[in-house]
Amino acid sequence: MKNKGCSSSPGKKERLRKPFLWIVIALWVFLPACKGGGSSGLQPSQPPVVATSMNWSSPQYFTDTSPLVPATDLSLFEIYIKQDSSFGPADNPVATTMPTTNFFDFRTLVPPLSKGVIYYASVRAVTTDNVKSDFSACVSFSLP
Incomplete structure (x- = not known):
């Protein structure tokens, strides 16, 4: 199920496939968990x-x-983090990373995230022509 408004018209070369999002613990763990943005x-x-x-x-x-x-x-x-699991075009990124960086530390956010609160994260790739991918499948997490 796709989130309405998250995808651009199909068939354009500028459209990107969704980046894959992973949460890091001792092992790389993937938990598809959201409404919208991802396929679940x-x-x-x-x-x-x-x-x-x-x-x-x-x-x-x-x-x-x-x-x-x-x-x-x-x-x-673009990094998106919020307490609601639906990501859409009205959401603003909380951070950005360089295109060669595929890592983000939640502890670097200002203001910081609260410990023990459930958050949802998603990522979008942005081309040099400013075309945005769909939201990645999102994951739920909380800070220790």
Whole structure:
């Protein structure tokens, strides 16, 4: 199930595949858990991961399957974090990273996130032409 308003018209080379989002603990753990943004409309069946950072895989192809080179085709990644699991076009990123960075430490946010609160995170890739990907599947987490 897609979140209305999250995708642009199909078939354009500028459209990106969704970045893959991962939460880092001792191992890399993936928990699809959100309404909208990702392909799952389900709420998490497991408790959120206790984590202090996340990482993701860069998209490797545009939606027309032509190759995408993150270092030259992307301008940045946008990081979205909030307490609601629905991500949409009205949401603003809480941080950005360089296109060659696939890691974000939640502890660097100002103001800081609260410990023990359940948050949801998603990532969007942005091309050098300022075209945004769909939201990645989001994950739930809380700070220790």
